[in-house]
Amino acid sequence: MTPAVNEFLDEMRGGRMSDAPVVSVQQGSLQGRLVSAADGKAYYSFQGIPYAKPPLGSLRFKAPQPVEPWEGVREATAEGNVSAQIDPLFHKEYIGDENCLFLNVYTPNLDGEFLPVMVFIHGGGFKWGSGNTSLYGPDYLVDRDVVVVTLNYRCGPLGFLCLNTPEVPGNAGLKDIVQAVKWVKDNIQNFGGNPGNVTVFGESAGGVAVSLLTASPQTKNLISKAIIQSGTGLNGWAFQKTPLENAKALAKTLGCESEDYEDILEFLSTTPVKDLVVANSKLAQPELFYEKASSIFAPVVEKEFPGVEAALTEPFIDLLTSGRTAEIPIMIGSTTLEFMLGHTPEDFQIFIPDNLSLKRNSEESLAVAEKIKSLYFKDGHTGVEHLTEYYQLLSDKLINIDIHRYVKYLINVSKKPIFYYKFAYVGELNVHGKLLTSLGLKHASHMDELGYLFKNVLQNDVEPTAADVKMRERMLRLWTNFAKGGNPTPEENHFITVNWQPVTKDNLYYLKLGSELSLDTNPDKKKMEFWEELYSKYFKIWEEPIKNDIAVEQVTPLDETQETVYEKQETVDEKQETVDVKEENVETETVEDDSKSEPNANNVDEQEYVTDTNGIVTETEEVVQIVTKSEEIIETVTESENQEEVKPDIVESVTASETLLEEVKPEVVEEPEPIVEVSPLKEEVKIVAEEIQGPKVTEIAKEYQNGNAKIHRNGNGYLDKAPLRTSNEIKMAVKANGAPKDVIRANDPPEDDLPKNIGVNKFVNFFESLGGKK
Structure with a gap:
């Protein structure tokens, strides 16, 4: 036996184990301790x-x-x-x-x-x-x-x-x-x-x-x-x-x-x-x-x-x-003022969430910034006497807006209860209490609720008031009641004086944890309605990162003189990418590879699209068959004579001449299928640098890694530059007889840009669920 085991047995024989409990786990035995x-x-x-x-x-x-x-008993008496x-x-x-x-x-x-x-x-x-x-x-x-x-x-x-x-x-x-x-x-x-x-x-x-x-x-x-x-x-x-x-x-x-x-x-x-x-x-x-x-x-x-x-x-x-x-079941909430740092800025555009994709200093961005300023600051004054307003804005940007969005999104898809709260109590056990006092502010801040759930060293010299003790008891009961049965207020008593109702689609109930408990609806109603309106207008869920891919992705911007192009998305073979290159009217070299690509990784039907310069994409089964049969991907590849340098534009292109279009036209059916808008972000040809042979790939990868590519996604899937088509202009699809057939927004995504269980035909309902309008 090991010395540790012998010592353990000696202690057991001596009757000294009353304060040294032993528990067995899958990996062995643990000796803990009894704590007061x-x-x-x-x-x-x-x-x-x-x-x-x-x-x-x-x-x-x-x-x-x-x-x-x-082996033996492991001591588990210290962190x-x-x-x-x-x-x-x-x-x-x-x-x-x-x-x-x-x-x-x-x-x-x-x-x-x-x-x-x-x-x-x-x-x-x-x-x-x-x-x-x-x-x-x-x-x-x-x-x-x-x-x-x-x-x-x-x-x-x-x-x-x-x-x-x-x-x-x-x-x-x-x-x-x-x-x-x-x-x-x-x-x-x-x-x-x-x-x-x-x-x-x-x-x-x-x-x-x-x-x-x-x-x-x-x-x-x-x-x-x-x-x-x-x-x-x-x-x-x-x-x-x-x-x-x-x-x-x-x-x-x-x-x-x-x-x-x-x-x-x-x-x-x-x-x-x-x-x-x-x-x-x-x-x-x-x-x-x-x-x-x-x-x-x-x-x-x-x-x-x-x-x-x-x-x-x-x-x-x-x-x-x-x-x-x-x-x-979910319980979710925040404190009154989450963060207190810094001072009011001169440029309020920094408070516009990045995922709204507003171009800095654009007319829209400046207008939104001015609305933010007027909403949070009375009469536009932003001096030190308005720190509370600034901290409220900062807290909303970093925490509250997205908690509100989380609750609104979740209530549309979950059948389980969602309990929403706001912690507003200020007492001696608030973690940031001393800091707030020095600033002359009396609001609950980031982490403050933790002082009523956990014992911590910051409380060693603190004497809680009767109100603090009552608040601590309330917090402990709410949290542990929820853990025990999924309902934080199974019954009312001296400490729990209200029935905390979960949110519904019609009523955003929330519990205010202040000096007294109170149930209300729609916290920060005016401010949250403002942010909801902004998200409804500017947020496009399909422009969020689709996946994290190291693939080098670039697109050569369409020239205004080019009237039509062919596009086809290729999935990457694990060993080698198939690249067939062809371009007319431009002096290029053709790079060919006979290997085949894998099936569509996203389980989306392989499709071919004819795209005009306005971004309208027409899908026809015949075009799909023709392109599939020929197994050609049209890409623009520009390569120097001595192959010493590969420009970013080499990675991919989506151009083809009018001549090729004319060759395809006779094959197209008389009555085209409904026009479906396709985001260029999903139709870019993907080439994984590490998996293509040849010295020029290294240079391509370096262009990508150095951020010199004209348009590419970063490592987490975001576009570093704006996509080719940014307008939300309404486009009219035309039937064979010239009459309008369908109305499609230029930024409406293809089916595989939406969550997996939402198709194109359900997009309007899905968009409205996010706060959008038809």
Whole structure:
């Protein structure tokens, strides 16, 4: 036997184990301890439990691996390492370690009563934080007969570096959380918890993570209920916008100038972890979050690879609006003033969400900015005496608008209750109370509700008032009631004085958590109606990222003299891309390849389109047959004589001469099918640089990576430049006799640009559900 086992047996024989409980899990045995809670009651604590293999060496940046079994009894009496980070709240210097995949279990008993389980996900902007008791002491919650689990996950580049490769597809930190939830599901019954009643809750970045877990295929049937506090997957900062560029920027900051992602991975894999964290802190300045609503290292929409399990492969908004998130009860809300930083800007265009796609300094953008200013600031005054108004605007931009959107979208597709709240209470236990007082403001701020759910070190010298104690009791009952049965107010009593009704399509009920509880409808009604109108007018769901693809995508803008083109989308063969090139009236060389492409990866019928310069696309079966039969893709390829340089325009083109059109015309049926508008974003020919042979591909890839391509998607699927067709002008499709046949908006997407279960014929209803108009 090992010395540890002998010592353990000696303690048992000596009768000294009353305060050292032992629990068996799948990997071995754990020795915890008996802890005295704040009110004098005792609970069992098991800390520093490994839920995954240490992500060291070759496992850096990789998805978590199952934890290996251990022999004997493992001590679980102290918290494990936190993720490597610079903690801005307590230490303000580098702390932590790569070996950080630990969780903590706190339970009121070990007798197998199968109590509800609450798993908390910490915030910190995906850069810092932990599940430690410094902020998240379980004393109050455990006293309400629930099992509490807190955990650490990899933050910053360690958890969210994405290279769009099978080795580093991204979301390692999110997968850490998934792995922890799976561990809870497999083992929590040994701690007196019910694996069939697991509520996941989190705040800020933790709230984002919880919302993503409800949409991830990896957590299917693992989560019973979710509580989302001050953050959702709709927030602009919830996802990386340019993951590949972020990876290169990190490497360059550390001295790696290579553009090759294999070189970057090798370099970052061998860089000291502290250097990674410090470099990330230089890149991820607070202004990036507050002014740009952006994150350097955060979740991504993963590119799919055979045999690689992904946490998220589709945009969260697609999954949400099409009803493909977990069908479970949801509690969601925010605080009165989430953020307080900075001062009122001169240019209010920074408050216009990026996904509205308004061109900066355009007439529309300036007009919207002026409306924002007049809505939030009385008489247009924006001085220091109006800090509250500024913080309200900042909080709406970063949190509240998207929580409102989340609720509105979810209520259209979910049959489960959705409980909406606003935390407005100001007391001695507010986490940011001292800061607010120094500013002369009396509002609940970001994280303030946590002081009424968890014991934390900030409360060590605080004497709560009677009102604070009452508020804490209310919060604890609401949260644990929801975890136990999905209803936060199953009955009214001295603490719970209202019946919290879930939202409906007709009434956006919400509970105001102030000095007293009150049920109302439509929080910030005037402001939210303003943002709803903006989204109804400018937001186009089909222009959100479709997928995360490393493919080099470019389009040569159509020349005004060109009247017609052929377009065909090609899926990429895993080994080699088939490229047949032809152009008339331009001196080019033709590059041919006899290999065949794979079937349509999106399960959308292969189609061929005849497009005029106005962007109207006519689909005919004969054209499809002709082009399919000939197996030709028309692309423009310009290549220098000595092949020393390949211009960005080489990657793809969609041009063909009028002569070729004339050859096709006799084959077209007399009565064409209804005209369907096709977004050029989906019809671009995709060429994966790494999978095409030849020295010129490297140059093409560099053009893409350096951002010099005329039009291309970045690593997360967003367009860096505006698409070819931006007008929303109404186009008229004409029948053979010249009469108008259908009215199509120029920006209406093709069927495969919409969520999977929504076809073109259902687009109007779908668009109206988002607040749009016919």
